[in-house]
Amino acid sequence: VQFVESGGGLVQPGGSLRLSCATSGFTFSRADMNWYRQAPGKGRELVAAITSTGGRINYADSVKGRFTISRDNAKSTVFLQMNSLKPEDTAVYYCNAGFLKWGQGTQVTVSS
Numbered sequence: 001v002q003f004v005e006s007g008g009g010l011v012q013p014g015g016s017l018r019l020s021c022a023t024s025g026f027t028f029s030r031a032d033m034n035w036y037r038q039a040p041g042k043g044r045e046l047v048a049a050i051t052s053t054g055g056r057i058n059y060a061d062s063v064k065g066r067f068t069i070s071r072d073n074a075k076s077t078v079f080l081q082m083n084s085l086k087p088e089d090t091a092v093y094y095c096n097a098g099f100l101k102w103g104q105g106t107q108v109t110v111s112s
Contacts, residue, residue, distance in 0.1 A: 001025035003095050003103030010109045011085055019080040019106055021095035028076035032098070035069060035080045037091035038105075047093070048080060063089075085110045 007019040019035070032051050038044045048069035049058045057069055068081040078095050085108075092105040 001099045001101050003101075005093060005095055005103050005106040008093060008106030008108045010111065012112050013086060013110055015085050015110070016081070016083045017085065017108060019082065019093055019108075021078045021080075021103070023076045023078070023095070023097070026097065026099070028097075029073040033069075033071060033078040034096055034098075035078070036094045036096065037089075037108075038094070039088075039091040042091075044094070045091075050078065082108070087111060 002024045004022045005019060007017060009017060011017055030052050032049065034046055035048045036044050037047050045060065047060050047063055048067055050069045050071055054071055059067060066082065066084045071078045087110045090108060090110050092107050094102055094105040096102060
């Protein structure tokens with residue numbers, strides 16, 4: 001099982017980023033996928049979730065209306081479009097499907 005997150009970076013408040021997570025080692029099209037984040041000194045937080053077909057999506061209240069999760073089952077990839085970013089969105093972002101193994105994550109820093 002492998003998760004490779006990318007797309008993070010430094011962005012000003014109000015800006016946007018699109019994160020990608022390429023996966024391998026499991027049947028992606030049958031897996032519900034989640035995006036998490038971990039800010040410095042804090043625990044890992046579930047940010048967004050999407051079912052295997054994309055038919056059901058949920059967001060943390062803190063990102064609702066600003067973030068959009070999507071997936072491409074043909075490419076075994078899940079995305080997180082992040083708009084109207086705030087300094088409190090600063091964290092390392094990870095994707096997972098309920099496995100014990102995690103990827104390296106991608107750093108998102110929102111700062112002026």
